Amino acid sequence: MSEIYSSIACNLDAHILQASLPLFEQERVEAIEWSFDTLFRFDEIPAWFTDLVSEFSNGNRLIGHGVYFSLFSGKWSSGQQEWLDKLKKLSDEFLFDHITEHFGFMTGEDFHKGAPIGIPFTSQTLALGKDRLRRIQDACRCPVGLENLAFSYSMDEVKKHGDFLRELVESVNGFIILDLHNIYCQVHNFDIAFDDIIKLYPLDKVREIHISGGSWEHTLMNSGRPVRRDTHDDAVPEVVFEFLGSAIPKCPNLKYVVLEQLGTALDNESSQAAFQSDFLRMDSIIKSLTPKSPQIPADTFAPLPANANTTPLEDPRLHRQQVQLSRILETASDVNEARTMLLSSDLHNTAWNVENWAPYMLETAIAIARKWRNGFE
Numbered sequence: 001m002s003e004i005y006s007s008i009a010c011n012l013d014a015h016i017l018q019a020s021l022p023l024f025e026q027e028r029v030e031a032i033e034w035s036f037d038t039l040f041r042f043d044e045i046p047a048w049f050t051d052l053v054s055e056f057s058n059g060n061r062l063i064g065h066g067v068y069f070s071l072f073s074g075k076w077s078s079g080q081q082e083w084l085d086k087l088k089k090l091s092d093e094f095l096f097d098h099i100t101e102h103f104g105f106m107t108g109e110d111f112h113k114g115a116p117i118g119i120p121f122t123s124q125t126l127a128l129g130k131d132r133l134r135r136i137q138d139a140c141r142c143p144v145g146l147e148n149l150a151f152s153y154s155m156d157e158v159k160k161h162g163d164f165l166r167e168l169v170e171s172v173n174g175f176i177i178l179d180l181h182n183i184y185c186q187v188h189n190f191d192i193a194f195d196d197i198i199k200l201y202p203l204d205k206v207r208e209i210h211i212s213g214g215s216w217e218h219t220l221m222n223s224g225r226p227v228r229r230d231t232h233d234d235a236v237p238e239v240v241f242e243f244l245g246s247a248i249p250k251c252p253n254l255k256y257v258v259l260e261q262l263g264t265a266l267d268n269e270s271s272q273a274a275f276q277s278d279f280l281r282m283d284s285i286i287k288s289l290t291p292k293s294p295q296i297p298a299d300t301f302a303p304l305p306a307n308a309n310t311t312p313l314e315d316p317r318l319h320r321q322q323v324q325l326s327r328i329l330e331t332a333s334d335v336n337e338a339r340t341m342l343l344s345s346d347l348h349n350t351a352w353n354v355e356n357w358a359p360y361m362l363e364t365a366i367a368i369a370r371k372w373r374n375g376f377e
Contacts, residue, residue, distance in 0.1 A: 004248070004290050005030035005061060006283040007256050009210075011038055012049050013263035019272035023279055031061035031097075033208075033258045037068045040086055057094040063208070063256060064090075064140070066101040071132045071146070072119045073105045074319030076312040080132075088139040097255075098143040098207065098301070099136060100177050103165065105322055117325070117365070118149055118157060120351035121164045124315055130171040131313040134304075137172050143301035145175040145207060150182035150214075150230035151365070153357035155190050162201035175207035175301045178251065180243045181214055181230055188228040189361065194243055198250065206251040207301060211236050211244055211282060212260040217367060221335055222360035229364070233265035235274045241281060248289045253296050257286055321346050329369035335359050338366055 008020050010032040023029050034053060039045055045053075056062040069083050087099070104117050119125045137144045146165060152158045165176055178201060187194055213234035216226040236259070248254060259279050266272050324345045332338035339362065342354040349355075 004286050005256050007031040007258040009033045009260040011035050015263035015266040019266045019275045032056045033063045033065050035067050036064045037066050064096045064099045069101050070105050074315040076314050084139045091140045096142050099140045100145040103146050103149050121160050122351045129168045133172045134307050137303050138306050147177035147179050148182050150185040153361050158186050158190050166202040176205045177208040178206045179210040180240050181212045185228045203250045208256040210258050211240050217364050219360045219363045221363045227364045232262045236278045245285050329365050335363045
């Protein structure tokens with residue numbers, strides 16, 4: 001039988017490590033997910049943290065999760081090339097069982113603490129995503145995957161996301177992270193049943209599941225119903241544990257389930273105890289369902305042969321639209337002004353479908369962008 005490893009998103013953060021320490025001491029943590037590029041700003045990783053990462057690397061229980069690559073940016077940047085170069089160097093130092101990134105493009109300094117912004121699902125953006133995924137795979141030489149989005153502007157986006165992810169990852173024999181709190185956001189924000197939305201995803205491509213908590217955003221455009229946001233700053237809701245129990249049997253190639261929470265939300269004994277309790281609850285669900293899992297072939301998501309270095313694909317029109325969207329979200333005073341600006345921008349009458357964006361989701365995007373404007377802290 002294959003195993004499903006109970007894992008923690010473990011980064012160089014004192015509060016995360018303090019919350020996780022009792023679980024490490026009890027040898028309950030079977031794998032760690034490291035957001036490796038959050039340390040790119042440092043010249044050297046502290047020796048004690050290198051030892052921790054190396055221990056899981058040596059046991060082939062280390063997985064990497066990217067934050068800053070900005071997969072769908074229409075313009076190739078020197079920062080993206082630097083990101084790939086550093087990933088290649090890290091992959092020579094540590095054994096990653098796989099590498100993943102977020103879906104979307106980055107408009108703020110710290111993409112992971114806000115929310116990824118989606119892109120229109122077109123043949124052009126599909127080609128761009130395939131190009132970027134192949135470059136990540138060539139750098140790390142291990143399986144690569146993408147995480148599903150928490151944020152959408154419309155029900156149409158929600159319904160198309162799973163198929164678009166499948167087309168993307170199939171191009172590199174890749175896989176999907178099924179983030180169940182992200183699914184919860186979609187379930188709540190668009191009033192769609194879990195059993196209906198889960199059918200829209202290629203569950204045979206799921207190698208990793210995320211669970212986490214989040215927060216509520218009260219909006220003027222939807223005053224009686226707050227928007228659910230994937231902010232990773234609270235304990236895991238009961239409904240997400242229910243989703244986990246339902247999802248595991250549906251994902252035949254699942255290998256890791258990862259508990260995520262920001263260190264800023266783990267700054268006291270109570271929140272750390274809740275984090276430990278969430279991990280043990282997650283582990284209990286996994287252990288109760290793992291015996292039903294079939295054996296997974298070792299090469300299920302094996303990387304493709306290395307590709308020749310060619311000029312990165314770019315989409316100048318998409319880049320212009322992304323710059324305009326970022327500016328509108330950051331500067332609009334309210335939803336009405338943002339909508340007026342969108343309808344007079346290059347996004348009007350395009351595959352972005354801005355004419356049909358839900359007003360309460362546009363209002364939420366504006367609130368998020370204001371936090372990104374000078375870097376989210």
